[in-house]
Amino acid sequence: MRLFFDARYIRTDFHDGISRYSAELAAAVHEAAADRGVEVTYLIHDEAQRPLLPEGAQTLAMSAPTSWREPFAARLLNRFAPDVVFSPMQTLGSRGRRYRLILTLHDTIYYRHRTPPRDLPAPIRLGWRLFHLSYVPQRITLNAADVVATVSETSRRQFADVSLTKRPVVVIPNAPQRLAALLPGGRADVKTDGPVRNLVYMGSFMPYKNVETLVRAMRLLPGRTLHLLSRITPARRAELQALAGEGAVVFHNGVTDAAYAAALADRAVLASTSLDEGYGLPLAEALALGVPAVVTDMEIFHEVAGDGAVYVDPHDEKAVAAAVTSLDDDAVRAGVIAAGAAHIARFSWERSADALLDTVTTLARG
Structure with missing residues (x-):
């Protein structure tokens, strides 16, 4: 069973929330995957990300998630025949995919506070604001996946309150660093x-x-x-x-x-x-x-x-x-x-990795 884990959001300078989530979950998945019969390949866009992944991790280089190529990412990934692709964000291009897909939306806070991260390029910041003016673009994006992941039960409830997706929502919790x-x-x-x-x-x-x-x-x-x-x-x-x-x-x-x-x-x-x-x-x-x-x-x-x-x-x-x-x-x-x-103590990266691998196994067998 082949899982592609999108690790392109791991920062090489300092961790923000998405970066730390990606790095910690990637490490925990690496530890647990072999015992679950899962072969993991980590997607990167910068060679400097490779040392931030677990030792011996298998990687595949592709364009950055902010690239104009992102909507067409499935064309590249199809060539390598993964069974399941997991992204810790929801922007991975899915059109034409021939694999199961898990996209992640951490929360709905940017619908209430639309200011985007300042380190994004100006065109992407503008697109960010426009994207969050309505739930419709998000619904289209999430419904293109097989499963939507989020980090808390609170977020899962908020998704349901606004009918954000028709897909099953699984909680893969955040966890504290040590x-x-x-x-x-x-x-x-x-x-x-x-x-x-x-x-x-x-x-x-x-x-x-x-x-x-x-x-x-x-x-x-x-x-x-x-x-x-x-x-x-x-x-x-x-x-x-x-x-x-x-x-x-x-x-x-x-x-x-x-x-x-x-x-x-x-x-x-x-x-x-x-x-x-x-x-x-x-x-x-x-x-x-x-x-x-x-x-x-x-x-x-x-x-x-x-x-x-x-x-x-x-x-x-x-x-x-x-x-x-x-x-x-x-x-x-x-x-x-x-x-x-x-x-x-109920929140750990090991438990989060198990939740992700359970979902991967169910999707691949389905």
């Missing part, structure tokens, strides 16, 4: 004793992320520091700095994964007052590290964290401050951490 491995002493380096000293935010500064509430809350949390880890423009930084007043806010403007892990490990909580999320990977990563969280009370965060977070109204900085303060209590903090660790 941040503890990046600390010199592993989990032993995670300090959770005593009062919370740091709030850690990892994410963009787009309007719907609502970082403003976190910044305002710092005025009510003297003696504690908010660490904004992601890259930020000078203009946006100036806006938030002015909003902070006397609150302690540190702008890191991008950090390594090791620095991210170290920030979470230092008597911290993971904090987010986002108004909308497709998944919330930083939340999962914090829980897996044994760090509590204070986050918006919304469906996807409950799916990811269970009882491993304190949930707040994202517009209420007083509620955020009270939630952080509540975690100063040793018993409360220990209970939240234990609940989070138990809940997030």
Whole structure:
């Protein structure tokens, strides 16, 4: 049984969400495939992607997913006679295919917030906006597959709410990276004793992320520091700095994964007052590290964290401050951490790989 895994979304500079999902799932599939009787070939478009795949992985080079050739990708893939092709995105050309196809749509957030990733070429950004003006283009795209994959039960429900596809939808969950491995002493380096000293935010500064509430809350949390880890423009930084007043806010403007892990490990909580999320990977990563969280009370965060977070109204900085303060209590903090660790243990790349390979096997035999 031959599976082609589209690994062209793995970045060679730093991982974004799709890149990390692709790389971690690819590695887990590589480990499990042989025992399932599946031969895997990874599609790449850049030789620099090859070292980022598992050692010994079989690859096939083709054009980039942003190429004008993408709508005609099936013509190339047909020549190699795969049984099933899996893509971690939904844009792989399918016209004329002679194989089973799994396309992935991670979430529907870009229908609510249509700003495309800034690193895409201008024509693709324009096409992105036009594509998301209506559900019709997405329906046509997804219905060209045999199965649609997504990363959460929340997304699967949202697809059903708007009748996004006629195809079966399978959940191949996202999972946290192992941040503890990046600390010199592993989990032993995670300090959770005593009062919370740091709030850690990892994410963009787009309007719907609502970082403003976190910044305002710092005025009510003297003696504690908010660490904004992601890259930020000078203009946006100036806006938030002015909003902070006397609150302690540190702008890191991008950090390594090791620095991210170290920030979470230092008597911290993971904090987010986002108004909308497709998944919330930083939340999962914090829980897996044994760090509590204070986050918006919304469906996807409950799916990811269970009882491993304190949930707040994202517009209420007083509620955020009270939630952080509540975690100063040793018993409360220990209970939240234990609940989070138990809940997030259900998400692993090994289980996600099994879900994908189960789907591949069913399709190939069907």
